[in-house]
Amino acid sequence: MITYALRRLLLLGPVLLVVATVAWLAVFVLPGDPARLLAGQTADPEVIARVRADWGLDAPPWVQYGQYLSRLAHLDLGRSYVDRRPVTTILLEHLPASLVLAISAVTLALLMGLVCGTLAALHRGTWIDATVLGGSLLGLSTPVFWLGLMLVLALASSRGLGWFPVSGYGPVGAPSFHLAGLPIRLPSPANLILPALTLALVSAGSLARMTRSAILDVLRQDYIRAARGRGLSAWRVLGRHALRNALIPVVTFAGLDLAALVGGAIATESVFAWPGLGKIVVRAIHARDLPLVEGSILAMTTGFVLVTLLVDLSYGWIDPRTRTH
Amino acid sequence: MMWRRTLALLILAATAACAGSAGTTEQTLRFRLREDPPTIDPAFVTDQVSATVVRRLHAGLVDFDPETLEIVPRVAERWDISDDGTIYTFHLRKGVLFHNGREVTAEDAAWSLRRLVDPATHSQRAWILSPVRGATAFREGQAQDVEGIIVEDPFTLRLELEQAYAPFLGQLAMENAAILPRETWGSPPADPGSPDYNIGCGPFHLVEWVHSNYMTVAAFDDYYAGRPTLDRIIFRFIGNLSTSLEEYRAGGLDILDEIVSGQRHALREQLGDELRQWPQMAAYFFGFNHQVAPFKGNRALRQAINYAVDKEYICRVLQEGKDIPQTGILPPGIPGYNPDLKGYPHNLKKAKELMIEAGYPGGEGLPEIPMLYNTSENHQRIATQIQSDLAKIGVRVSLRNLDWASFLHAVEGNTKDHSETPFFRLGWFADYPDPDNFLYVLLHSDNWGPAGNNSLYSNPEFDRLVDEARSLTDMKDRIPLYRQAEKLAVEDAAWLFLYFYEDEALVKPYVRNFVLSPMGDQMAPLENITLDLH
Numbered sequence: 001m002i003t004y005a006l007r008r009l010l011l012l013g014p015v016l017l018v019v020a021t022v023a024w025l026a027v028f029v030l031p032g033d034p035a036r037l038l039a040g041q042t043a044d045p046e047v048i049a050r051v052r053a054d055w056g057l058d059a060p061p062w063v064q065y066g067q068y069l070s071r072l073a074h075l076d077l078g079r080s081y082v083d084r085r086p087v088t089t090i091l092l093e094h095l096p097a098s099l100v101l102a103i104s105a106v107t108l109a110l111l112m113g114l115v116c117g118t119l120a121a122l123h124r125g126t127w128i129d130a131t132v133l134g135g136s137l138l139g140l141s142t143p144v145f146w147l148g149l150m151l152v153l154a155l156a157s158s159r160g161l162g163w164f165p166v167s168g169y170g171p172v173g174a175p176s177f178h179l180a181g182l183p184i185r186l187p188s189p190a191n192l193i194l195p196a197l198t199l200a201l202v203s204a205g206s207l208a209r210m211t212r213s214a215i216l217d218v219l220r221q222d223y224i225r226a227a228r229g230r231g232l233s234a235w236r237v238l239g240r241h242a243l244r245n246a247l248i249p250v251v252t253f254a255g256l257d258l259a260a261l262v263g264g265a266i267a268t269e270s271v272f273a274w275p276g277l278g279k280i281v282v283r284a285i286h287a288r289d290l291p292l293v294e295g296s297i298l299a300m301t302t303g304f305v306l307v308t309l310l311v312d313l314s315y316g317w318i319d320p321r322t323r324t325h
Numbered sequence: 326m327m328w329r330r331t332l333a334l335l336i337l338a339a340t341a342a343c344a345g346s347a348g349t350t351e352q353t354l355r356f357r358l359r360e361d362p363p364t365i366d367p368a369f370v371t372d373q374v375s376a377t378v379v380r381r382l383h384a385g386l387v388d389f390d391p392e393t394l395e396i397v398p399r400v401a402e403r404w405d406i407s408d409d410g411t412i413y414t415f416h417l418r419k420g421v422l423f424h425n426g427r428e429v430t431a432e433d434a435a436w437s438l439r440r441l442v443d444p445a446t447h448s449q450r451a452w453i454l455s456p457v458r459g460a461t462a463f464r465e466g467q468a469q470d471v472e473g474i475i476v477e478d479p480f481t482l483r484l485e486l487e488q489a490y491a492p493f494l495g496q497l498a499m500e501n502a503a504i505l506p507r508e509t510w511g512s513p514p515a516d517p518g519s520p521d522y523n524i525g526c527g528p529f530h531l532v533e534w535v536h537s538n539y540m541t542v543a544a545f546d547d548y549y550a551g552r553p554t555l556d557r558i559i560f561r562f563i564g565n566l567s568t569s570l571e572e573y574r575a576g577g578l579d580i581l582d583e584i585v586s587g588q589r590h591a592l593r594e595q596l597g598d599e600l601r602q603w604p605q606m607a608a609y610f611f612g613f614n615h616q617v618a619p620f621k622g623n624r625a626l627r628q629a630i631n632y633a634v635d636k637e638y639i640c641r642v643l644q645e646g647k648d649i650p651q652t653g654i655l656p657p658g659i660p661g662y663n664p665d666l667k668g669y670p671h672n673l674k675k676a677k678e679l680m681i682e683a684g685y686p687g688g689e690g691l692p693e694i695p696m697l698y699n700t701s702e703n704h705q706r707i708a709t710q711i712q713s714d715l716a717k718i719g720v721r722v723s724l725r726n727l728d729w730a731s732f733l734h735a736v737e738g739n740t741k742d743h744s745e746t747p748f749f750r751l752g753w754f755a756d757y758p759d760p761d762n763f764l765y766v767l768l769h770s771d772n773w774g775p776a777g778n779n780s781l782y783s784n785p786e787f788d789r790l791v792d793e794a795r796s797l798t799d800m801k802d803r804i805p806l807y808r809q810a811e812k813l814a815v816e817d818a819a820w821l822f823l824y825f826y827e828d829e830a831l832v833k834p835y836v837r838n839f840v841l842s843p844m845g846d847q848m849a850p851l852e853n854i855t856l857d858l859h
Binding site for chain 1: 360361363364444447449451452515516517518533535536537538539541559561562563564565567568571572574575576577727728729730731733734735737774775776
């Protein structure tokens, strides 16, 4: 297991090199000159040229690429063109908000998906099954942006129930704690509920369908019939045998969802003014803030690879048969 | 026991969340900004969001009166201008303090202005000091210092210009010319957003900047003009307009500076006087590329397009009664605004006649014209309307929507190859309330390309009039010249004129003294606001 994990971690190097190159190329070929944007709406060509020189954007592409790789080798993601702070600081500042939101959303989605999917499987062909299937289809096909706004209107707005804050991360001036010199803030639970619920409702649809189909599949297996034949209670059969074996596709999906949500909850972050990574990535792309775009892509890729590794390792715990492979 | 502790913590957090809301007696204003300020270093401010914050933290020698837009004293209590208009002597107030408690002197003012123009600073607004003697040489690395910045004594600063330049005081009133304490700004820290670094002499000092979340500034007790009535301002960064509106409705914001399209009529009905609307010194137009076909040398075609587009409809229907049809270059409120200019009112008959004169009767022989705009629902709606209006006179237009960076890239290809973009959206918000800021910046042939004249418009008589006007110091003498120049540009149909902006904001009824400045929200002196919370 440890060897496998180490091998996967070693693979991270080449993956990151490829991603770094693709990220650099993608940003490089985008039309739009970062120096032009930095120079302001009206700027004479000399000013633009000076800004370009300051940031090394006047060097030939291969030189810029070389400098970029050399910086990366020193674990330096550079400085943001726009707010002139180290990219690492900006990413670390926004990471907690993204992590908390993604973990909460996936946890909530897992709970909803597993419960609903199991109920649907156990009551196949009944109104419960139909409700779960219909509800999950609704969740899957609802645009997250619209769903977020509807939740705001229904549960937060003064015209709705007004139970939750409309937007934001928590009270102004809330204390923070320091980690490696950086102030880390955690959201207030009241602020977290709606954005997490928005993301969870969309993901729960897939998870419920996946759980339902996996459980139905497992319930048809001989060993389940054997377990029942041995007189085990229905709940014991479900808990010890069916659900555990049905978990692998569900955990895989939830893991990928978690990884994707860390940097990809852009619409939800926008609706709830959530200070996460998605927001800064979009802003960086619009501003052609190349170091921040590249740094964000690399950070997200690293996160993705690590989460998929954890998911892979969890298979061994869920299904002991996979440990030998 | 654990759950009790958790509950206690939650109650504490909820109590803290209520602090600063309208229910307490502390004077805390919650103001929405669409994003984090890209910078709070005065030297780098080029956008309204940054200016809104920087104007709270800093002060310069002079300022604009936010309502009348006259130049008024700030740190300088008075100034003298030599008869030939080339020497400005500023007399600084005594007892003006920086947030760190040190007194502001003429040395600080000189250092700050030098920093702005210093090539090592790389300020995009170094041009503010270009009229000063030796500033250009210093900026280009040909001189060790700016000759024309002279400290006469601790409270007297003399600025000598190369030649008389009327808009100079207006430029000095821009937020970029703020006075900074050299002991802190001389050595930039790792975090340019830190409160210890962002020291100024403005009415508020920076308390906290939680990126992508909020920024808090607090009243500066020793502000030279008296402590602000507000204790704190919390700038909340909320990009989404629907969310902002709900936050405002729920009481989480006291002022909302932008309103989501499609809601104005409903908001007028629901919130009445809370929706404020007032003319702004800004124009929205589409540029013709004057150096490429089909617009090059074809004034009749440009005029036909102007007559064909129904600006009244755009303002009344698409903009929901916001904005004013554009009749000239200079917006209402700016010195020199000419209410007698009629522009190009909607007249299809005249437009069709002009199409014949232009050599394209009914649009025959005229190739499809690509029209560029940057991504925004508003631009999309207006571009579609223009396309539909122009189809009525046989002008076929294809719409191209690009993000801002790609848009600028495409538009500014003009200066190099004169070919890429014949027709594109533009807008302009005044940097300072002077006709020169529109006429010279946007239409003078010295300013072709990214410097401002993206239309590559050129008219020697227009240039001559503007050049003459900017060399005079008395506005009364300048205005007739600017008006003549403006008339020429309108007759030339230099742009597709659309509308002069109106600014708008939702303001809670308990907010008193919120000034509706024609220069935009960033100019509103928030320090004078009081919250009538009882």
